[in-house]
Amino acid sequence: MDQPGGHTFQVDLRGLVDLLSHHLYSSPRVYVRELLQNAVDAVTARRRAEPDAPTGITLTADGTGLRVDDPGIGLTEADVHRFLATIGRSAKRDEIEGARREFLGQFGIGLLACFTVAEEIRVVTRSAADPAASAVEWRAASDGTYEVRPAHRDEPGTTVFLTPRRGAEDWFAPARVAELARDYGSLLPFPVTLVGGGRTVAVSGGGGVWDRAFASPAERRAALLEYGTPTLGFAPLDVIELDVALAGVRGAAYVLPGPAGPADTGRHRVYLKGMLLGDAVTGLLPDWAFFVRCVIDTDTLRPTASREGLYEDETLAAVRDALGARLRDWLTGLAAQEPDRLARFLAVHSLGVKALARHDADLLTIMLPFLRFETTDGPVALTEFVRGRDVVHVAPTVEEFRQVAAIASAQGLGVVNGGYTYDDELVALLPRVLPGTVVRELGAEAVTAALDPVDAADELALAPFLTAARAALDPLDCDVVLRSFAPAAVSALHLDSREARQERARADVEAESDDLWAEILGSLKATAPRTRLVLNHRSPAVRRLAAIAEPGLLTAAVEALYGQALLMTGRPLRPADTALVNRAFDALLGWAARTAGPEGGRA
Numbered sequence: 001m002d003q004p005g006g007h008t009f010q011v012d013l014r015g016l017v018d019l020l021s022h023h024l025y026s027s028p029r030v031y032v033r034e035l036l037q038n039a040v041d042a043v044t045a046r047r048r049a050e051p052d053a054p055t056g057i058t059l060t061a062d063g064t065g066l067r068v069d070d071p072g073i074g075l076t077e078a079d080v081h082r083f084l085a086t087i088g089r090s091a092k093r094d095e096i097e098g099a100r101r102e103f104l105g106q107f108g109i110g111l112l113a114c115f116t117v118a119e120e121i122r123v124v125t126r127s128a129a130d131p132a133a134s135a136v137e138w139r140a141a142s143d144g145t146y147e148v149r150p151a152h153r154d155e156p157g158t159t160v161f162l163t164p165r166r167g168a169e170d171w172f173a174p175a176r177v178a179e180l181a182r183d184y185g186s187l188l189p190f191p192v193t194l195v196g197g198g199r200t201v202a203v204s205g206g207g208g209v210w211d212r213a214f215a216s217p218a219e220r221r222a223a224l225l226e227y228g229t230p231t232l233g234f235a236p237l238d239v240i241e242l243d244v245a246l247a248g249v250r251g252a253a254y255v256l257p258g259p260a261g262p263a264d265t266g267r268h269r270v271y272l273k274g275m276l277l278g279d280a281v282t283g284l285l286p287d288w289a290f291f292v293r294c295v296i297d298t299d300t301l302r303p304t305a306s307r308e309g310l311y312e313d314e315t316l317a318a319v320r321d322a323l324g325a326r327l328r329d330w331l332t333g334l335a336a337q338e339p340d341r342l343a344r345f346l347a348v349h350s351l352g353v354k355a356l357a358r359h360d361a362d363l364l365t366i367m368l369p370f371l372r373f374e375t376t377d378g379p380v381a382l383t384e385f386v387r388g389r390d391v392v393h394v395a396p397t398v399e400e401f402r403q404v405a406a407i408a409s410a411q412g413l414g415v416v417n418g419g420y421t422y423d424d425e426l427v428a429l430l431p432r433v434l435p436g437t438v439v440r441e442l443g444a445e446a447v448t449a450a451l452d453p454v455d456a457a458d459e460l461a462l463a464p465f466l467t468a469a470r471a472a473l474d475p476l477d478c479d480v481v482l483r484s485f486a487p488a489a490v491s492a493l494h495l496d497s498r499e500a501r502q503e504r505a506r507a508d509v510e511a512e513s514d515d516l517w518a519e520i521l522g523s524l525k526a527t528a529p530r531t532r533l534v535l536n537h538r539s540p541a542v543r544r545l546a547a548i549a550e551p552g553l554l555t556a557a558v559e560a561l562y563g564q565a566l567l568m569t570g571r572p573l574r575p576a577d578t579a580l581v582n583r584a585f586d587a588l589l590g591w592a593a594r595t596a597g598p599e600g601g602r603a
């Protein structure tokens with residue numbers, strides 16, 4: 001009632017229902033959950049005073065509406081006015097914290113969800129708390145009006161009747177109600193029965209499969225796997241039981257049968273005190289655990305208002321850590337006891353383990369013998385690769401690895417391909433987990449140093465050629481050196497350093513920037529780091545080119561070698577490089593045409 005000088009808000013129920021159905025709940029399907037939740041809470045409340053009170057909840061779907069019967073705490077007439085008729089008031093929130101944790105509801109808006117599908121809600125209830133109170137009927141319409149009148153009911157408890165709204169009849173079809181009741185309620189702690197379509201079926205009972213006793217661990221594992229397949233919609237590769245007592249979490253993590261990437265944010269099936277919260281709940285596991293999907297039941301975590309996700313708080317953070325630790329222990333356990341099972345797992349999910357190992361040196365140590373890396377020895381474990389090597393080189397990109405791997409390994413250099421996700425980071429951690437190992441980036445220096453120098457006399461013989469080559473490539477910030485290496489089919493290698501790559505990126509941006517940025521970026525340019533073209537003395541092509549006397553043709557030939565070596569790196573060409581390759585190609589074509597043509601031809 002209005003106070004003198006003050007007024008009470010008028011709330012338009014239709015507006016609120018629209019808000020709920022379009023913005024809070026993802027689908028009207030939640031109405032079944034809200035009804036089940038109220039019934040379970042009412043039974044829980046009654047059993048606090050009467051531990052032997054009945055617990056069976058029945059849903060009856062006859063196609064014309066839905067009826068829910070519970071033998072719970074019930075309501076007096078005063079309760080009805082106080083709780084049912086006031087939006088946002090819940091009997092479950094005023095309790096002390098410990099008691100509140102027993103209930104599923106807390107917001108006082110759950111019944112409203114029923115109006116997304118119902119025209120009318122009728123509640124007939126009798127209080128178990130006040131045996132003297134008589135039964136009462138509350139009848140509410142979706143326009144926001146309600147009536148309360150005396151009713152007849154012998155036993156304490158509540159019956160809720162819903163009449164469908166026009167257009168929402170489908171939500172009341174017996175098969176649909178059965179599907180929703182099973183989806184939400186299969187793990188509820190009390191027996192829930194569904195009567196509909198001429199049949200009576202049990203919706204819940206027995207709790208989660210993880211709560212049952214089994215004769216052996218193998219049977220337990222088989223039962224967990226069997227439960228996971230239909231529940232999650234895939235046949236899991238493996239299963240990890242989750243039992244984090246401190247965090248009040250029970251359930252299982254199912255290993256995906258195919259590779260998943262970090263972008264697949266985990267979507268888990270989460271139950272809160274036996275009631276399904278959602279089947280795409282995020283935030284439950286650390287980011288690195290993208291290789292599993294969980295089914296869990298918890299009584300410590302808080303739901304969001306829509307009750308379809310988990311509220312991000314310290315408890316959720318602690319649960320995430322605890323579950324992460326459990327998965328990690330599972331991995332280390334496999335490594336110690338079941339290496340074959342671990343190998344099967346890693347064949348699909350090594351990326352996830354690598355992601356985790358980046359932040360966990362202990363795990364990296366345990367997993368290293370099992371994780372494969374692409375190296376100049378083929379795909380091997382790093383523990384094996386470092387054996388007998390003083391230095392491990394890492395090629396920073398897949399292209400660089402491909403380009404130099406064969407050549408480097410022919411010279412006895414051990415190179416790991418650091419171009420794959422996480423691999424460079426893990427190799428960089430090697431000295432921490434395998435003391436004494438030295439890791440170096442595979443730069444121009446390291447490769448050149450590993451290639452055989454050429455005899456002084458041979459080098460001298462090619463001096464005019466090298467001078468011409470240096471003059472041709474100097475404008476491109478590229479040095480030229482002569483070495484001898486296998487295979488002879490490779491005439492030149494283009495090598496660069498991290499600095500040279502950064503400078504290339506900077507110059508590219510500068511070239512595309514407007515004046516102001518170009519000036520700023522230009523001022524950042526230090527002495528340009530230089531790339532390196534290593535000519536192969538064993539290559540017949542190089543030797544033939546060295547014999548060219550005509551200066552213009554020699555320059556074109558050197559530029560063509562440079563272009564070819566650059567193309568072999570697989571890197572995108574800069575505009576200046578493309579122009580150079582085109583120029584060289586044109587010049588060589590011109591020369592070929594002249595020598596093959598009538599006036600220059602030898603025919």
Ligand SMILES: Nc1ncnc2c1ncn2[C@@H]1O[C@H](COP(=O)(O)OP(=O)(O)OP(=O)(O)O)[C@@H](O)[C@H]1O
Binds near residue numbers: 158
């Ligand atoms: N079956 C029932 N038996 C007894 N009381 C009920 C029943 N259904 C609803 N109530 C009473 O009505 C109140 C409001 O219910 P409602 O579903 O709107 O919200 P809630 O369950 O308290 O919270 P939430 O919004 O989180 O669902 C409840 O707190 C409870 O006191």
